[in-house]
Amino acid sequence: MLGRLDQQRNFFDEILFNHMLPADHPLLDIDRAVDFSFVEEETADRYSADQGRPSYPPEQLVRILFLAVWANLSDVQVCQQLRYNVLYRYFCRLGWEDAIPDDTTLVRFRQRLGEARWQRLLHRLVEQARAKGCLKGRWLVMDSSPVVAHAAARTRVQLLREGRQRLLQAVRQAAPPVAKELEALAEPVPDATYEDQDQLLQAEQERTEALLAAITSRQAAKAPAVRRVRKQVERVLKDERVASYADPEARWGHQRREKPFFGYKMHLATDETGFVLAATVTAGNASDLEGAPALVEQARVQGLRPRRLVADKAYDATRLREDLVRQGIRPYIPQRTQRQRLPKQGFTYDKRRRQWICPEGHRSIGQSPHQRGGWLVYFSERACRGCPRAGRCLSRSQTRKVLYWHPGTEANRPRGLKRALRVRTVIERTFGEAKQWHGLGRSRYRGRERTAIQVLLTCLVLNAKKMARRLQDARGSGHGKRRAMEWAAA
Known part of the structure; x- marks a missing residue:
């Protein structure tokens, strides 16, 4: 049955909180700024x-879960703190x-709500922030950042060996005599037998398949644990991307080419002030583009109508640009290759005549639709043949300039893009705060959901902190113990 908070505190609690609460504390600011009744x-x-x-x-x-993330405490630690920390008890309405x-209650409650419900709680906090004037929402800033898995990655050979030992242990519990017969198949293949790692891997796979076949023919195969x-x-045999039995959903990914990580990617969308509007999590090997549609859709569902979107070059894709332009959002996304940046090559666009003009002043003579969206723009062969820039502008196989242009890239004028990339720095600060102060650099749990x-809870904390700061700035920076006592007695 649903339990409800008792808003009426007893006389002893009022005296205790009035005398023991600190004169000024960020947690008290959050408690006053955020209404958790939703x-x-x-x-x-x-x-x-x-x-x-x-x-x-x-x-x-x-x-309580909010407090655990805010103070970077585990479930066990936050329960211990609540036994004697007056400030924490007051914040949690205890x-x-x-x-x-x-x-255990915290674990079950967190899982009982599920990802979709936590997503909804984040959206409700965003709605509350909008109502209180704490976010602007003219820009949508997107980026992703790695979250290291709470599990050690294994090589494929190690996984196959570990898998056979796990199988043998499960069979031993169900039928000890059968396990005795299968011990030889569970042993690792000697490394010295094979000089080539590919041959060693093939031998390990064959031995694992032989063990699976031997178990399938036995009665012990019907045991639930087996x-x-x-x-x-079998999943490890079929899917080479699995790197851990403890967390089979985690994947190897690359933050940069020379910096791999094992785990997940969190994709966030903020406004121009760093307020988190949407969040989603994918496997570590997913591209940044995979999370982009979900972020834009979450913003739309909440009724947010950003006019501009800024992201790094990992989001440079024609389909994304087309979707954004269709929704009335102007994309500010750097292009991956220097060759595509027409303004930097000296090409300008005449909106009135709908023509491109090259650095020598020659105008385009036509255009045709491209299969990936956008347009192929053509210049005259006669103009290009006698052009002094032909050696630098044309490839060896070209007799005239042909360039690719997409309407969405018009937003990437050097001046507009430079300003937009300054706005993008807010999301880097958001990631830094989440990882440095709230432990989001590494997952506390196993599994994508x-x-x-954890990511959604951390976003709740980040947004609540920003709400408290902005409402405090709006009221003035004066704080004293009298105000804290008023909050305690409220």
Whole structure:
């Protein structure tokens, strides 16, 4: 049954909070700035209205999980802190005699809501920030950043060897005599037997397949534990991208070409002030473009109408530009290759005549649609043949200049792009804050969905901090113990 917060505190709690709360603290600013009552509205359908014992209030549990991310504490640590930290108890709406949820309750609640519900809670906080005038929303700033998995990556040979040992252990629990017969197949292939790693890998695969075949013909194969481990090993045999049994959804990715990581990618979209509007998580090997449509769609669903979007060159794709222009959003995205940057080559566009003009003053004579979108623009062969720039402008096979142009790239004028890239720095600060102060550089959990919930919770914390700062700036910077006492007595 849904439990609700008791808004009426007893006399002892009022005296305690009035005397023990600090004179000025960021957590008190957040408590005053953010109204968490929307949590009960969004989670009420997960509880029975009249059956069972009353649960811990959902708002209280969200506050505790919020506090854990804010202070970078584990579930166990935050429960320990709530036993004696007066400020934390006040923020979580716990009276001095109230029972404290244990860490298992927090884990079950976090998973019970699921990724979609946490996504909705983030959207509700964005709505509240809009209503209070805390975000602008004229720009949409997109980027991604790695989140290292909470598991060690293995080589393919190591995975096959570990998988056979896991299978043998599962069979041993179900049928010890059968496990005794299969011990030889579970042993690793001697490395010294093969000089070539590819041959060693092939031998390990053959031995693993032989063990699977031997188990399939036995009665022990029907045991639930054996079936579960067998599926994991078969997945490793079929999918070369799996690098861990502990977290099979994590993947190898590259933040830069020379800097690989194992885990996931968080994709965020902020406004021009760094307020997080949308978030999603993909495997580490996903491109930045895979997360872009979901971010734009989340912004649209929330009723946000940004007029400009800025992102780095990883988002340079014709399809994305077309979608943005179709939605009335002007893309400011650097192009991947220098050759595509027409303004930097000295080409200018005459909007009135709809013609491109080359550095020597020659105008384009026609254009045709390109299969990837955009246009191929043609210049006269006669003009190009006698041009002094022909050696630099044309390739060996070209007799005239042919350039590719997409309407979405018009936003990438040097002046406009330079200003837009200055706006883009806000999302780098957001990533830095999330990783340095809230532990988002590494996942606390295993699996994509659990990592996504951690990212969404961290975004809730980042937005709440920004709301508190902006409302505080709007009211003036004067704070004193009297105000803290007023909050405690409210």
